[in-house]
Amino acid sequence: MTRMTCCSIAPPDLLARIVEEGDPAQRAAAVQTMAASASMRTQRAFVGRIAREFDQDVRALAFMQPPEAAEGVRQAVYDLQHGGRSQLPGDLVRAGDDPPVEDAAVNDVYGATEQTYDFYNEVYGRESVDGRDLELVSTVHYSTNFDNAFWNGAQMVYGDGSGRIFKVGALTGSIDVIAHELTHGVTQFTAGLEYSSQSGALNESFSDVFGSLVKQRSLGQTAEQADWLIGEGTLAPGLGTALRSLKAPGTAYDGDRQPAHMDDYVDLPDDGDPANDDGGVHVNSGIQNHAFYLAATAIGGYAWEKAGKIWFETLSGERLTPTADFQQAATATVEVAGELFGDGGEREAVETAWRQVGVLA
């Protein structure tokens, strides 16, 4: 059953026009004026809605968040029915405690989003991507044959896949891909790692690490039992096993050139050319990915409990600057390991892992 969207916030015409046509300062002022008119009860949902509809950075609206988030809907899934960006988020099809619907894509996204929320909340005590229980909004069936899923700064967006790169329906069925993307939201609200070259590769790697950990926890797997793959089974037939491998970077798909060591770092320019991947952010992420895998398997047990905790504190605990490089991440994780677990095996495992990938001497 499809419910029509109730996303129209019906702002005063003038404010809406300013938001759409004004300069950045005018847009921000208009949004704040509109936001001030919302009741406290609806503010939490309103923040996300404004950010989505008017492309405002959700972080700029943090002043609107009530100090204690109320109980209520934590997520909503919309169906765009192959519309484009200007039609986001689409028609609301499942929210709150609604029962499953007929569309598997909706139910898969709903389930994986909930598991990702629970992972961050139950393991690390974090409420939603912003730490303040921001409603998690997802849109499925974006565009036509669209080969991607991404966090657009305010919500999740999922394409169906074309069958040429991704199998049709595979993106919405992959819990680690969904957790990877939601972790980009966590990074946005924490370290804010710039999406370029080494800081961008760290941004990608944190998403791979926690994407894999959400999957491992959902399966009850230890570090030794996990496959450490991202997007296993999502690629079209003949392309490869997965998008990335934390265990063996460079082996996930045909032509995968992820390095596992600084000696093999791929120096690409961040020049806006799609082929250069923002300076190789999806390539060189293999180095921190592998460091995490080495540390987690050396520590043993469930990887989210110790290695994951070290990485989460590094990401969220003001340990990294937005332009952090691999060296800064390595130093920070070693320090955090010592603070959390003393000078025992965990700290040594992390330090050794970074040496093994050539970041620490």
Next chain:
Amino acid sequence: MRIAIVRGGGVAGVTSRACLNSDALPPADAEALEERLRESGLLEMPEGPRRRPRHPDELLYAIIVEEGGTQRTLRFTDENLPDAVRSLVEWVDGRSESEHGIGPPG
């Protein structure tokens, strides 16, 4: 006329290319491609990136149009890809005459 669509980034982080030569099309379809190209506004837009991408895993696009010995390259992110250009991209993707390739970045 030849049009090439290069996409990078995305959650996969791979580079994909779709190329279509109007010579490979039946005359009526070649005319339809020319019409869609005109409607897209690509021939009037200044070359170069519209804005640096800021959303992680957002797709990046380069659209290269070769005609009469000249070449134009337009770059977009998924966020600022005009609807008329997206329509052209989907049309090229959907043609059986288009050649597709996928590889790693760089």
